[in-house]
Amino acid sequence: MQKIKNLAYLVLFTLLLSSCGEYQKVLNKGTSEEQYKMAVKMYESQNYSKALRLFDKITPIYRGKPQMERIKFMIAQSNFNEKNYGIAAYNFDRFTKDYLKSSKKEEAAFLSAYSYKLASPRFSIDPTDTNKALEAFQSFINTYPDSDKIDEANTHYSEIRLKLEKKYFEIAKTYYRTADYDLRNYKAAIKAFDNLLEDFLGTKYKEEAIYYSFKAGHDFVLKSYDRRKLERISDATEDYERLKKSFPESKYLEDANEMFATLQKEKTRVDALVAKQAALVANLQKK
Structure with missing residues (x-):
């Protein structure tokens, strides 16, 4: 029994050596047709790294020829x-643009979007590929509404939106947390929260985003010069009113009411100061 096993291993090893030898020979010295056939063989046997080496060699030769459509798809896959x-x-995306009538176009469009999703890192890092994935899935959904992949595409799209929402929400909060060190970050935080609410209508972070936008506005007022406070109090009040209107039972409302009361006191004080200064100016003009 052991002899049979050993013989089987020997045959397998010999076949592998022969296969490797044949591959190297075709890779290095084969004709373009032999390299194409070997590339397809490697692809179909799921030896994709070897297939890619051969595809890389034959692509310039087959450019513009009928085989190129198949080669391009196999390279992407x-x-x-x-x-x-x-x-x-990138390759799947290029395929959809280069071969508009291909029977593989729909599959390539889906795989392009899915590849961008898989390429995208966790939410806290550069969102470039995540944004591309979102756009690609939106394009797929719009172009192929009857595709058997439509449910899967919608699921991926929703997951990516949530990922981006979380990223932009965390960016806005980071601006707010660091505003004590750089007062300009209060304005950056408010802008970032506003962008989140505009770009992601119905976001699950809406209540918290409005609250933190108001909180950033409140804190910014208290750290501003008096001459800038009235305008900034007005801006912050808009967020306060939006929170009350959108979430009348908000868990943040008690805290928001206290901050609003503080702003009103500041407004009263600054209004009185402005009135006093105006009266002084008027008296000086009379003299």
């Missing part, structure tokens, strides 16, 4: 299977 998701996403 090979990169996807090798987890080179950024490269795969």
